[in-house]
């Protein structure tokens with residue numbers, strides 16, 4: 001399989017940077033949007049025209065809105081480190097939605113996003129439980145957020161995942177690239193088992209884009225699925241760049257889904273293009289493709305992800321399922 005290269009050899013992406021959490025931030029759960037934030041967000045422009053353009057897409061399809069299964073909300077100090085990481089790329093990856101949390105939330109709601117996630121993920125031990133506490137509080141404050149949690153291969157994982165499920169977690173995130181862990185790690189066996197038994201979806205970044213990790217690519221997670229065939233998995237970025245192999249996985253496992261995050265966009269065409277000849281297969285698994293965007297850390301307007309999906313020309317029914325219907329069914333909305 002090939003490894004995707006990023007623009008100008010950059011090895012970063014939203015998810016890579018999202019774990020640039022320094023140890024000194026781990027116990028800081030402040031919102032960071034108050035006075036004294038070292039890098040104030042930009043003042044909010046008028047989002048009216050953009051919101052109207054996004055809403056027109058789903059309104060024209062007769063949908064009640066959008067469900068975005070791949071969005072990132074995280075402790076403010078973590079997010080600001082993410083932005084700093086992107087800024088260091090010298091303009092390669094402009095953050096389109098560099099706003100304070102309230103503004104980001106109002107943007108999504110203005111777009112007509114009825115449900116969204118708050119995906120975060122650890123890059124080392126001792127971090128997941130803290131992220132889960134933050135995400136739980138965030139979901140309590142924002143009922144349109146699907147309560148989100150994460151984990152890492154560590155002895156405590158079983159207990160905090162069980163607690164997260166008891167607290168009503170609707171979706172988990174596992175990041176094999178950033179975490180650089182093996183999904184077959186024995187410390188995760190009970191975790192996958194609990195999540196499978198609960199039927200709770202887990203968004204798994206197991207693809208090798210933007211950069212391969214020691215356990216990315218189709219095989220390690222395929223083996224995990226063989227051990228836990230009941231797992232409801234959502235393959236982030238449709239497994240970019242190994243789209244064929246992850247389509248195979250979705251065809252072989254009826255509970256495996258693919259999210260659209262950044263796939264098919266003009267930006268991703270440069271470094272992880274989706275093969276034209278595989279497009280028809282997206283109809284075969286039409287009931288398991290879920291709209292996702294990577295908001296807010298995306299280098300293009302939100303509308304671009306919608307336009308990219310429409311450009312596939314797979315029909316209005318397909319779009320309705322992807323933008324809303326499939327996620328509504330999966331999350332029981």
Ligand SMILES: [Zn+2]
Nearest residue numbers: 014015070294
């Ligand atoms: Zn992401």
